[in-house]
Amino acid sequence: MLQIKDLKVHFPTQIGTVQAVRGLDLTLEEGKTLSIVGESGSGKSVAVQSVMRLLPSHAKISGEILWNGKNLLGLAEKQMQSVRGREIGMIFQDPMTSLNPTMKVGHQIAESILQHERMSAKKAVEKAVELLDLVGIPDPRRRAASYPHQFSGGMRQRAVIAIAIACSPRLLIADEPTTALDVTVQAQILELLKDLQKQMGMALLLITHDLAVVGEVADEVAVMYAGKPIEYGPVEDVLHRPTHPYTQGLLRSRPIPGSREPLISIPGTPPDLLNPPQGCAFASRCPHAMRICKDYQPDVETIDNKQVACWLLHPQAKETLGWNSYSYKA
């Protein structure tokens, strides 16, 4: 349904060009959930904003984003407007940025319905009330007449979800949908997204930096580092049998409930995307880096069901280092 091919996004700035996405290939099938994880600044948001064509006009984009066969990057803005909201919905991290503080919530939902569907305003408001009910807002008729500031954070995110699913999109993109919320509310919003996905049969493209969330909801996961996917495949294979040293490091640095073991962070910082390294971007932080890692970018290798970009998978690396990608126990 969605196929991203060799996506590159550059931002020219006064001090140079930021290479935010440096070659991304992903596929998402009908009704499935794909999660993109990675540290702050790894290019997750820029990648999904490219799908929605929401990037600033000075961004330079290349590659293909095929949506049911048509390249979204080639569509005129008018055609894109009918894809946004109707075929693909999106929710953002902070619900307040997606809601108009001066408009009643019910009207905001009705307005987004009327952008794509022909019906009377009265009917659209009725549908808005049904949607508020569907996303679990109690007393939806009364709540439809409230303003966003009268809602709690969790209720606002529910209202934003109602807007995003108003026209029954085939794909919902959620960019860190729970990050701005309390922990207890985070779990409820995730549960809601899972329920809606099941009920409506839509696909979900979920951006998060929380590996627990990935394990909970996703079928597949792409781990991004410095604008590239470094490990991509089914959740069990990536989270339970991580191959790339960066994925292994991420898993070791996550808190495990009940554990008294100290967290092991990944030393160093991600590279500057104004001037990315010529070899593997993780090499300077990688405990297994070889000389070739600093000089050349690794090819993407298929290992089991996953795609991994790491020189350690090269047969000669095995010979020289005795490296076994499955020797690590998470």
Ligand SMILES: Nc1ncnc2c1ncn2[C@@H]1O[C@H](COP(=O)(O)OP(=O)(O)OP(=O)(O)O)[C@@H](O)[C@H]1O
């Ligand atoms: N409009 C822009 N102009 C210049 N650089 C940008 C612009 N938008 C994003 N970037 C840069 O692109 C890189 C990727 O940003 P992006 O927001 O996609 O990261 P992210 O992985 O989503 O991080 P986070 O988890 O913090 O949201 C960052 O280095 C960021 O500073």
